[in-house]
Amino acid sequence: MAGFRIGRGRDNRTPRQQQAPQAPPPYTGGGRAAPPYGQQAPQWPRTSGGPQQYQQQRRQGGYDEPEYFGDPYHQAPPAPDPYAANHPGHTQAFSVHDDVYGDGATYHAGAAPAAPAGPRLHWKQLLSGIVMRPGPTFLQMRDYPVWGPALVVTFLYGLLAIFGFDEPREEAINATISTAIPYVLSTGVTFVISGLILGAVTHTLARQFGGDGAWQPTVGLSMLIMSITDAPRLVFALFLGGENSLVQVLGWLTWLAAGALFTSMVSKSHDLPWPKALGASAIQLIALLSIIKLGTI
Template identity: 40%
Template sequence: MPDETSLYIYGAPPEEYTTVTPAVSPRQQQPYQQPPPQQFSGPPPRRLHWKEVLSGLTLRPLRTMDAVRDQAVWWPALIMSALGGALAVFANDASRKEIVDSTLATSVPALGMVIVIVPVFCALLGLVSHALATQFGGNGSPTPFITLSMILVWIADAPRLVVAMFAPDDNAIVAAIGIASFALTAWLLTMLMTRVHELPWPRALGCVAVELIALLLVLKLPLAS
């Protein structure tokens, strides 16, 4: 019987013995299996409070978008849209004059309709942008994009509304701030689309184009009272 290290086969003369590969045990023939990676289970990401969402979107918008890309904030979005709609009425010369000159029986229902219609209008615009994003390959949820876009629209437009309340519509400063606020709105909505739906920025800009045009025509340009 051969030993454990080599097997000698008699080939002819004794001086020409040949050595064959040493025998290998069955345990050594099994392939090496890498142990599975260790799984770490930690707490889920913390949901930001609405105050942190508002301050973060104002001061650190990109970082906050990454943190709340899966979080819906309905109440802050609805309240900000209602207040923004009311400010938009007073920021327009014609509508402000009508509200001031009319009686309470006329002005209060008109403001009430604005407070209700503007949030619904902004939510529908966000829904349209989300529907376009899904057609372009977006994979985000509708409610985070809709609510966050409603907040970003009024954060970007707040400087224009404040200045327009104390200046006429044809003022050059109001026009310059309006152009800057519209550009800021377009950038914020595009960045939000890229983070929520994970789309490249050209597709993201195309998805929010309808929303931007509607905002420009209805809320940002003083076309009619």
């Protein structure tokens, strides 16, 4: 038994019987060969050159940890979205000065209003500008209140407007001075209050239609338009009377001129297209036609 044990040791195999060592599967770049059943695949460090480059860097002192150490929690990066911007076939081109997040015309809540188109006009330039160059004047004065010229001109217009109608003029002329003065002054105040109310209505309608103008310039400019446009009719009515045919024709022409100026003013002051601007001025135009132009005061 001893001889049998000596003669047949645990490693008493011929070279042919010994199993040849298996070479590791060849490295194929990005993929690895599958390990045999029951064995764990070797964990190579995350290097760009594979195991050969890792061994070389390890000899140079680049890595100190054993090669079987790996990151068990490593996750592969997500796959790129083929439909994302700047992907081949879905690129987005823009210049250096372009705003890639939106255009500059987009409205931003809380943004500061635009700067005025120019300095405040003197009252002489304002009155002449309404007649000679209404568009630039309304655009330049859209941010400035014009209470001084509006109240004075409207009050003076109301003092003379009573003499443009036949019956009120006869009553004022035949009355005593103590009676005529309060009567004329009250008419001037009435025209000022009427201008304020009609201008406020025009401003409210303009804001309802999407306008963004201030109420003080709108009301003040509407009072000036109401008074200035009726001045030619009033001049002839003082001498010819309100029922004269020439005065009636002038009344219709000046009413059309008032509609054009109201439309331009509301359009420039509130940044509205002319149909909406005309609609915002409709109530004030109808009131001027029925009360002043047609002589139903």
